[in-house]
Amino acid sequence: MSSFAGRMKEYSNISLDRFDRENIHARAYFLSHCHKDHMKGLKGPLLKRKLQSSRTVRLYCSFVTKELLLSNPKYSFWEDYIVPLELESPTQISLVDEASGEKEDIVVTLLPAGHCPGSVMFLFEGGQGNVLYTGDFRLAIGDASRIEYLHSGSRVKEIQSVYVDSTFYDPRFYQIPSRDVCLNGILELVRNWICQSPYHVVWLNCKAAYGYEYLFTNLGEEFKTQIHINNLAMFKKMPEILNYVTTENKTQIHACRHPKDEEFLQGNRLPCGSTASDGTPLQIISIKPSTMWFGERSKKTNVIINVFHVYLSLLFNFIYFLLTDSQLSQSQSGCSSSTRLSGSQTPELFSEETDEETSVSSEGQQSLSSSLSNHMSQNQNSPVSDTVILQPGQSNLIFTETEVHQDMMDLPDSQTSSDFDIPCTPESKIPGSQELRELYKKLASGEDLCHCKTGCSSTSQMMNHNENA
DNA sequence: GCGATCAGAT
DNA sequence: CACATCTGATCGC
Numbered sequence: 001m002s003s004f005a006g007r008m009k010e011y012s013n014i015s016l017d018r019f020d021r022e023n024i025h026a027r028a029y030f031l032s033h034c035h036k037d038h039m040k041g042l043k044g045p046l047l048k049r050k051l052q053s054s055r056t057v058r059l060y061c062s063f064v065t066k067e068l069l070l071s072n073p074k075y076s077f078w079e080d081y082i083v084p085l086e087l088e089s090p091t092q093i094s095l096v097d098e099a100s101g102e103k104e105d106i107v108v109t110l111l112p113a114g115h116c117p118g119s120v121m122f123l124f125e126g127g128q129g130n131v132l133y134t135g136d137f138r139l140a141i142g143d144a145s146r147i148e149y150l151h152s153g154s155r156v157k158e159i160q161s162v163y164v165d166s167t168f169y170d171p172r173f174y175q176i177p178s179r180d181v182c183l184n185g186i187l188e189l190v191r192n193w194i195c196q197s198p199y200h201v202v203w204l205n206c207k208a209a210y211g212y213e214y215l216f217t218n219l220g221e222e223f224k225t226q227i228h229i230n231n232l233a234m235f236k237k238m239p240e241i242l243n244y245v246t247t248e249n250k251t252q253i254h255a256c257r258h259p260k261d262e263e264f265l266q267g268n269r270l271p272c273g274s275t276a277s278d279g280t281p282l283q284i285i286s287i288k289p290s291t292m293w294f295g296e297r298s299k300k301t302n303v304i305i306n307v308f309h310v311y312l313s314l315l316f317n318f319i320y321f322l323l324t325d326s327q328l329s330q331s332q333s334g335c336s337s338s339t340r341l342s343g344s345q346t347p348e349l350f351s352e353e354t355d356e357e358t359s360v361s362s363e364g365q366q367s368l369s370s371s372l373s374n375h376m377s378q379n380q381n382s383p384v385s386d387t388v389i390l391q392p393g394q395s396n397l398i399f400t401e402t403e404v405h406q407d408m409m410d411l412p413d414s415q416t417s418s419d420f421d422i423p424c425t426p427e428s429k430i431p432g433s434q435e436l437r438e439l440y441k442k443l444a445s446g447e448d449l450c451h452c453k454t455g456c457s458s459t460s461q462m463m464n465h466n467e468n469a
Numbered sequence: 470g471c472g473a474t475c476a477g478a479t
Numbered sequence: 480c481a482c483a484t485c486t487g488a489t490c491g492c
Binding site (some may be wrong): 170 | 482484
Binding site (some may be wrong): 020044045205261262290465 | 471472473479
């Protein structure tokens with residue numbers, strides 16, 4: 001769950017993905033995507049009243065997010081207060097204090113985040129520098145380098161702070177399979193199941209509101225069918241999705257939901273209630289698309305497939321791309337800067353120093369060697385800082401998820417602080433701190449990293465077959 | 470009767 | 480315990 005309080009230090013009079021408490025008084029609201037844990041407060045009466053009394057405050061999001069939001073009647077009061085923005089189209093926004101008339105202009109650019117339909121990252125440019133808020137995102141290697149608005153000419157823009165989804169900021173999530181690998185695995189699995197008889201059906205156990213659409217469209221296209229879902233309202237203006245979904249239940253592929261869907265499955269029934277008309281019991285394979293391939297121990301789910309988030313090695317790649325390269329271009333272009341890169345050009349991410357003062361974003365000069373592991377430990381009875389500076393210069397990395405894992409760099413040799421074990425991705429291993437160190441050095445030296453194994457088509461790599469299934 | 474918060478669940 | 484929710488109990492207005 002997102003633990004981000006809603007405000008960024010550079011532009012503190014706007015709120016993102018949080019709309020409760022103090023955020024109500026922001027001069028503008030930004031919604032990165034339409035998942036509930038990023039919408040806290042968004043249907044609250046306090047916010048509703050604020051909208052009616054303000055002449056200037058608006059909610060900014062993508063067109064698709066607006067459509068998804070308004071398809072839920074609980075949010076229909078937003079209709080007149082949403083300003084949808086095109087992707088990759090810098091837009092100037094005036095942030096007005098209605099009491100004093102004081103005004104600040106910023107330019108915002110929406111960048112596709114690859115997390116679910118309509119999901120974006122926000123790039124803000126203004127008097128307090130360039131700031132990137134990623135929301136939840138799932139990019140592949142190389143994607144960031146293709147985003148025009150992260151560049152200025154041939155160089156990467158200097159980014160003051162990155163507010164980043166850190167859900168999988170943990171060595172145990174070093175590798176998770178790519179979307180393509182997952183999709184191909186599902187296609188193969190579904191093909192081998194539904195070809196057996198008309199009574200062999202597939203149930204996709206989709207927990208979140210959005211994010212499975214690429215599954216629906218690909219399955220629909222591959223098997224020339226539609227996928228049964230509970231209702232179509234949210235996709236009514238998205239024909240490219242609507243073509244592949246239906247509310248009629250005569251299909252072999254279902255993604256329907258019911259509060260008691262587990263009970264339905266016990267009785268060989270789908271959550272939509274459908275059974276074979278001639279009384280033949282359905283053979284149901286249940287597939288759970290989730291980032292958490294290990295979370296289901298209840299015998300109910302046959303196969304778990306992962307979706308949604310970026311994973312650690314890619315996160316490093318992304319952060320490296322943003323932070324180091326912009327610093328590099330800064331020094332190369334001779335811009336005024338107090339920054340100097342060390343000889344190796346390798347940030348001391350894994351320094352053993354214990355200088356606490358480097359942890360929080362202080363003004364002015366910062367140490368070249370702020371330690372990541374320091375920020376992971378709860379010494380001095382203080383809460384874990386969600387700000388980590390891992391870069392020479394002024395760039396900050398700020399996590400927006402629940403908590404930063406305590407034992408980030410402590411595996412596997414000195415496994416002391418972990419209260420529980422998370423199984424590794426099937427057939428991948430946990431990288432030790434030495435391996436991570438080397439990975440980071442490779443990233444810093446600009447080596448191209450590709451994690452595709454040759455011939456990695458095996459579905460077993462991504463699927464966790466439950467023995468009781 | 471609604472919202473906020475929390476425990477418990479998948 | 481993590482995902483992204485959803486449901487139900489309890490408390491306060």
